[in-house]
Amino acid sequence: MPVPFESFVPFGVMTAMFLATATGIRFAQTKRNEGKAVRYSLDDWERKMMARDHQLTGTMRGQVDDVIAPPQFKVNSSWKVYESLRNDFA
């Protein structure tokens, strides 16, 4: 008796939907983290360090290893102005 191939089409559709969801989530996470893996189990210390990284490099996942910060780091006031900007822990 021949195999009922029409009944496999819905299974194929379901698998394709799973793959599409996984691809979309992976694309969104990679874009948000500049190609690096997502950071997990973050406590307050880590979030505040990421906010400091954001101030030094412009993104939450950027890293630099200069010894001395640029002079603007000390005198800039924009992070004092808005509490919501400083606590931007996305």
Next chain:
Amino acid sequence: MVNPGYRHFKGEDWVDPTPPPASLPHVDEIGSTSAPLKSASFHIGSVCKEYNEDFMLCKNESRDPSHCLQEGRKVTRCAISVLDKIEKECLEEFRAHWQCLDAKNQELGKCRGPEKTYNACVFKAFGWTKNIPGAPTNKPQIHERTPLTQ
């Protein structure tokens, strides 16, 4: 450096109108982000131990920011000197280690390979060893453990 601001008035141009008084000595700020600092953390802790302890005891007395400015300046200068030395002698190993940490959620246990070469380089250049304070002394430290099945 990127700062929030408006399109017509960028955050880079915002200068604090109430800076610290000019009577305070100038101290540079550390320019490293979190991963390099975590990588150098044990060496900073062992070299700058007295300054860090001074600062913590001072903060214990009072949380007022103006109370501990001098101890804070010493801590910053010591950390800057340690980072400066590490970057002069062991830059490649240091970079390899913190880039590995950056890719692994900044967990030290996932980057033992680069850490071995980095610790060896730092020991050869300055004689500093990585020592975890408060670890039990009757067994090897966690970063020096060797697998049982080899």
